[in-house]
Amino acid sequence: MRVAIVGFGLMGRQIAQVxxxxxxxxxxxxxxxxxxxxxxxxxxxxxxxxxxxxxxxxLSMEEMQQALTRIHTTSNMAEACKDADLxxxxxxxxxxxxxxxxxxxxxxxxxxxxxxxxxxTISITKIAEQANHRQRILGMHFFNPAQISKLVEVVQxxxxxxxxxxxxxxxxRQIGKTPIIxxxxxxxxxxxLGLTLFMEASRMLEDxxxxxxxxxxSMKLAYGHPMGPFExxxxxxxxxxxxxxxxxxxxTGDTKWLxxxxxxxxxxxxxxxxxTRRNGSKGGYYEYFSIxx
Numbered sequence: 001m002r003v004a005i006v007g008f009g010l011m012g013r014q015i016a017q018v019x020x021x022x023x024x025x026x027x028x029x030x031x032x033x034x035x036x037x038x039x040x041x042x043x044x045x046x047x048x049x050x051x052x053x054x055x056x057x058x059l060s061m062e063e064m065q066q067a068l069t070r071i072h073t074t075s076n077m078a079e080a081c082k083d084a085d086l087x088x089x090x091x092x093x094x095x096x097x098x099x100x101x102x103x104x105x106x107x108x109x110x111x112x113x114x115x116x117x118x119x120x121t122i123s124i125t126k127i128a129e130q131a132n133h134r135q136r137i138l139g140m141h142f143f144n145p146a147q148i149s150k151l152v153e154v155v156q157x158x159x160x161x162x163x164x165x166x167x168x169x170x171x172x173r174q175i176g177k178t179p180i181i182x183x184x185x186x187x188x189x190x191x192x193l194g195l196t197l198f199m200e201a202s203r204m205l206e207d208x209x210x211x212x213x214x215x216x217x218s219m220k221l222a223y224g225h226p227m228g229p230f231e232x233x234x235x236x237x238x239x240x241x242x243x244x245x246x247x248x249x250x251x252t253g254d255t256k257w258l259x260x261x262x263x264x265x266x267x268x269x270x271x272x273x274x275x276t277r278r279n280g281s282k283g284g285y286y287e288y289f290s291i292x293x
Contacts, residue, residue, distance in 0.1 A: 001171070004029065004084035006077060006101060008039040010237070011118055012090035014146035017043045017050070020070040021059070021147075022175045028073045029080035036073040044068060047277055048147040077101075078108040086171060088140060090118040093243045098127045106131040114167055116140035120191050121247040124157035124184045135161040138168055141188065142177075144236055152177045157184050186251045191244060194232070195257070198241070201229040202260040212285045234284030237273045238266055262288075 003019045005012045008030040016026045016039070030036050044050050050067055053059040059067075074080050081087050087109060089101050098117060105115050115137045117127055128137040139155025152172045156165050165181070172179040182188040187195060201215050210218070216228020233241050242264060248257040266272075271288045272281040282288075 001025075001085045002083055003027070004081040004087045006030075006081070006087060006089045006105070007091035008035045008073065009090065009092070010240075011142060011144060011146065012088075013039040013042050013046075014048065014144065015088055015090060015118065015142050016071055017048075017067070018142070018146050018175055018177075020067040021050075021053075021063075024070065024175075026071045027080040027084070028071060029075065029077045030073075031075060033075060036075070040068075040071065040073065043071065048145045053147075077104065081105060081109050081113075084109060084113055086114045086116065088116045088118055093119060093122060093240075093247050095122050095126060095247075098122060099130055102127055102131050102137060106133055112136075114138070114164060114171075116168065118142055119155075121187055121244045121251070123186070123251065124155050124160065128157055128159065134159040136164050138164055139182070139184075139188070140168055140172070141190070143190070150176075150178050151190070152179050153182050153188055153190055154179045155182045155184055155188055186248055191248075194229075195241075195245065195248065198229045198233055199245075199256065199260070202262065205230075206260065206262065212289050230285040233263075234273045234286070235277065237278055238263060238284060239272045242267050 001024045003024050003026045005016045005026060005028040008028045012028060016028050020026050028039065042049060050059060050064040054061055054064050087105055089098060091097055091101060102115060117124060117139050118141055119139060120141055124137065124139045128134040131137060138157060138160045141153035141155060143149035143151055154168050154172060169179050180189060204210055204215055205212060212230050216230050219225040219228045242259055245257050245259040266288050270282045271284060272278050273284045275281050275283050
């Protein structure tokens with residue numbers, strides 16, 4: 001299968017690696033040449049990159065090299081997507097930008113190409129509403145880190161055809177992931193649940209009910225979560241979390257999604273999450289609140 005990735009940021013790189021490791025040819029495109037260069041370096045050397053997989057015995061050196069040779073980069077979106085069987089958009093969470101991209105993709109791809117958005121909060125129906133072939137547009141929401149996470153949220157827009165949905169579910173299973181089907185509602189399933197937990201944790205922190213560390217430990221030790229809500233936010237990226245909440249608040253008008261003051265302050269002061277995974281970040285919740293992990 002030929003796969004095109006539009007947007008070679010954090011998630012685009014991870015998704016490209018997933019497909020390449022499963023034997024698929026990938027063309028990645030981004031308007032920023034530096035993003036393309038940095039993306040290939042991260043796929044090879046990043047915390048969940050191919051070299052780490054080799055070191056853990058999950059891949060051989062030959063398999064790593066084969067995966068790398070399957071990924072090609074270009075700044076020309078039309079060139080990357082024209083022969084693709086599947087296009088996954090992984091741009092930032094901005095409705096206007098995504099609409100523009102899908103309008104272009106609608107005209108430069110084959111009639112049989114599946115067009116998917118990796119959006120975590122924005123309505124698929126709204127993303128697709130100006131495209132001519134809305135029946136082939138849906139959501140395929142991968143989770144960070146996509147190389148490790150087993151879940152892909154498949155989102156059916158109002159005009160997504162059943163054939164498109166079925167094809168997407170088959171693809172997700174073929175790459176070793178487990179799909180769930182979500183209706184096109186704000187936050188879908190996973191972010192609606194995950195952000196609800198994060199917002200309640202944020203209120204507890206603001207009310208000084210417990211510390212960052214103790215809130216995180218409570219979810220890990222009492223409920224078996226691998227990470228607490230603040231550790232998860234640091235991994236995802238606090239700027240990403242802020243955009244997700246802003247998107248939900250704008251979409252629903254519900255004040256329960258109004259981003260916490262502390263989160264906005266952290267992002268404004270350069271605390272965008274885990275320093276080992278967010279280049280240039282001053283850290284996340286633990287650093288901002290001066291708590292040892």
